[in-house]
Amino acid sequence: MMDFLMYPIIFVGLVILFSSFFIVKQQTAVVIERFGRFQSIRNSGLQMKIPIVDRKSGRLSLKIQQLDVIVETKTKDDVFVKLKVSVQYVVIRDKVYEAFYKLEYPHDQITSYVFDVVRAEVPKMKLDDVFVKKDDIAIAVKRELQEAMLDYGYDIIKTLVTDIDPDAQVKAAMNRINASEREKIAAQFEGDAQRILIVEKAKAEAESKRLQGQGIADQRREIARGLEESVEVLNRVGINSQEASALIVVTQHYDTLQAVGEETNSNLILLPNSPQAGSNMLNDMVASFVASNQIGEAMKKQQDKKDDDSK
Template sequence: MTRRSPFPPLHCWPAAPLPRGPSYCESDLRTTTMGNLFCCVQVDQSTVAIREQFGKFDAVLEPGCHCLPWPTGKRIAGHLTLRLQQLDVRCETKTKDNVFVNVVASIQYRALAGKASDAFYKLSNTRSQIQAYVFDVIRASVPKLNLDDAFEQKNDIAKAVEDELEKAMSAYGFEIVQTLIVDIEPDEHVKRAMNEINAAARLRMAANEKAEAEKIVQIKRAEGEAEAKYLSGLGIARQRQAIVDGLRDSVLGFSVNVPGTTAKDVMDMVLITQYFDTMKEIGASSKASSVFIPHGPGAVRDIATQIRDGLLQGQASTSATH
């Protein structure tokens, strides 16, 4: 004989449908299961839960613990995060001067708590939607600019993308916090060519600067040589003037002290004396080599004549200079 239990039999209710929405994860399934078992559900911080009743949107649950009477047909359809999210989009396009570039845009966005139902139900793939708008704006903006202008106007491109996304995504319950153009990458051959152009320009500037420096050095050297020769000429002129003045004083003094001598006789004696002094210095110099000169009474007379003529010419040139 089989005894029947006093309690009614337990029935297995069908499991609730899996949560749906752009932010569904495994925690949604655990939360739904716990809510079905204990009629309560926990919503984490920076997250909202979408509650449905018999498949129709019912309410947005804020973070905390909420009662979920599943016998009345209420259940959690899914969760939606309110945290700031980032999406990096790489778009290939070409510039006005027909250079293909890869533009990398970084989009920072988040769902609005006041429009959580729109963010949950209206879009099945938020990231793909944002990516499509970014492609559209970049491929409409960059082809109007040359490559150099595209680098200079990165902020303008980012502003155009942000304005378009803000206008489009606000209808779906999302806020575009900031849009950044983080990189513009031309083709490797284009970058190498740009570097070579820059290097050639810098080499040309360096060659011009080097030539100018050499020009200045040569000019300064020539000016220095001219000044040195001018000062050397002044020194030689003054030296000859001093020699002439000294010889004149010697001739005058000798003529006064020795009566009957003429100026020519005194001059010949002085020149001969200097000639022998010069010969003595040549012989006494340790660095002197052999010197062959004609020597004799006639040679001395010729030397005296040559020295006299040279001094007179030097005196004449000095007088003309002054």
Template sequence: MGNTWFGVAACVDQASIGVVEKWGRFYGLAPPGLHFFNPLAGECLAGVLSTRVRSLDVRIETKTKDNVFVQLLCSIQYRVIKENADDAFYELHNPKEQIQAYVFDVVRALVPRLTIDELFEQKGEVAKSVLDELEKVMGAYGYSIEHILLVDIIPDAAVRRAMNEINAAQKLQLASVYKGEAEKVLLVKKAEAEAEAKYLGGIGVAKQRQAITDGLRENILNFSHKVEGTSAREVMDLIMVTQYFDTIKDLGNSSKNTTVFIPHGPGHVRDISEQIRNGMMEAASGQAP
């Protein structure tokens, strides 16, 4: 519904306030409802102001401390103060232009002190500074500033591309660091695993050789006790020849093996037994105190 008045009567809608004049001078405020005036006494309803919250979007272009041109979109919510509606009616002809001018002034004084990164981080402080300044100024004209929101910060397109490239390069650098650390860990773990495998393999070989040595010693002792007149060397030669022929037999039974034969014969077995015997004697002499 709109506000209506007919000479001696007027109806002021809810969320509105009427301004009453008498002989051209401010006489009083008319709250929502039906009001009667005396035209003979010079009374009339000069105008009606809405007390609803209004919104004003202001787009500002300015430059930051690091010479980056940006556009800022501010949204200002304001309303008429009912008690001071006469100031709002008589003092300002165009409140939107007044608010916009003060927003331009405050933002262009504050933003050049900040870098582009600081502006993004401190946009709440920028909005608060604009709010504080507008409250002091517009309050004297009968307007209350409810909220100010810094809705958007839009750098130049070239600056946005550069910022995205910088961010991408930093992410790639960080990814390379993490990848290098991961590869380092894998190499270290692999080296530790190889060292552990070689260590365990060495222990296994040592135990195997110890078991072979113990078995040969036991066989030699048993054979010497059971067959009188045989020496340990003869028994050792017999065991080596037996193992030699067992190996030849195994190679012959396996058709899938690829085998390289070298000159060999029973005489070579004796030479091998001599080498083994000498090695065992040298090891035993080395352990002797």
């Protein structure tokens, strides 16, 4: 009978013994109470408590945590906007008691302060300034939270304004404005590009005309020089200038006909002609030269006569 009663007693003893030990994970703090009153704070590792008398009242994580708060408010230019504020906070290791007993709902407390600061700062700014000065808003939130939460055992690591979401109609209007500005800039660039192309094309055409004129002038100069040399050569063999000119014209006439005949894909139409056409042209040229010389001689004689009368 005694042996039968020993087994339950041993079992209960083992249960009580094992319940006296507990393990606390890394970056965690456990609050121990004795008969409902704070006893101690246990950190990571194997810990021991008095069974039945002591109990684990709660656990607090010592890791950095993040709370996202979405605040809707109005800017100075009467635009409703939603801001997402991310608050990174941590329980101070030396103030676990304050964090556990002074503040029951830390998330609600942090959220209230974020709402208060954001709704105090954003109405002072225009919508464009909210985007530009979002870091200033985050700094103001952190400063206010740091002062308030430090007494409760919480340290604010960083606050970030991670999203700014204006009203849908405002976003559509802003997109239209941005699109118009970009189209305006694009039109200006296109206009500048076309103007540059026109100017450069005009410069190129002017340079082409100049070079073309220079080439024609050089060509005519060389032709004249060649004709002069040809006449001199013919004069040396007893052919006078008139005969030499006729020979050169006829030669060029036949050279031209030969060059035209060599073009297989030419659309040129040859009108009826005869070898006498070159002779007639030469005769007309000679006649005009003679008439010009006669007029020049008459004008010279008349001028000489006037000079003698004046003396």
